Amino acid sequence: MHVSSVWLWCGAVVLGALILSQFFQKPSRALLWMLRSLLVGCVLLAAFDIIGRSFDLHLPINPITVLASGFLGLPGLAALVVLHLWVLA
Structure with a gap:
């Protein structure tokens, strides 16, 4: 196992x-927080898809990208864009 995978x-x-500790402390609040994060992720990805069309950029909307953009917000979306450009370039 590489050092980078250990840190990951x-x-x-x-x-x-x-996430589990928050869920067991206040389950309804944690569930609402997770649902809000997923909704924010979907909205961010949809907005990026609309704006990105003019720049010929597209990020797929799947569970991994929704979780990354939802839980991390704009920095997560930026990281997804950088990873997308890095992998396809």
Whole structure:
């Protein structure tokens, strides 16, 4: 296992633990927060798709991109755009 994948797994475990702890403390509040984040992610991706058409950019709307843009907001959307351009360039 590479060092970078270890850090990625550590981050995923910490994020998962934070989400689970919030869910068990106040389940209804955590569920509403997650649903709001997913809705924000869908709206961000849809807005980017509309604006990105003029620049010939397209991000697929799938669970991974919705979660990244929803939970991270605009920095997550920017990271998705950079990754998309980096992989396809």
